[in-house]
Amino acid sequence: DQQVKQNSPSLSVQEGRISILNCDYTNSMFDYFLWYKKYPAEGPTFLISISSIKDKNEDGRFTVFLNKSAKHLSLHIVPSQPGDSAVYFCAASPLGAQKLVFGQGTRLTINP
């Protein structure tokens, strides 16, 4: 049973435009969410997180939105840059839990 789902395996966006990556979860106990970015032949690196007490968190060009009623979160990248081309994973856990549950990942390609 996939508790965290990223239904788009890939996304292609023009440089300078907005990239929107989506993630859905089923476990109502999840209350902390993270996004990771992964380049080829490297390990994932932490990008941004949000706890369930918020519905939005911003860090520079990156904003994560959380809709708890829909069990949905999204990552917005504005403006998109070529260096943003990577695989993005969303992850979730109950706050303070030892384990994270990851989605399948979305490959983002930024076209010049």
Add this chain to the structure above:
Amino acid sequence: NAGVTQTPKFQVLKTGQSMTLQCAQDMNHNSMYWYRQDPGMGLRLIYYSASEGTTDKGEVPNGYNVSRLNKREFSLRLESAAPSQTSVYFCASRRTTPPAYNEQFFGPGTRLTVL
């Protein structure tokens, strides 16, 4: 400050061979993790260690064993490798201080092929 390091980077095994993947972290984190990444499957947890001296199974533990040698080191052993264990393996350690309570830091990965 190297973060999380893994050895080897690449390995090819024959079915039935054994090997140990090594992981070390220098961030003084208590918790450490082993994941495997397969196409379309995301990152799946194999085993984790909440603290020195403890280990617990994750989502896909069959065919693997782990050892938490000390606070820094967490190794993953394949006793009898199978082609289904062909994957990229990532080790991670977990930060538990604000502001990112659950942030995990990943190593560069080991790409394992079992023939």
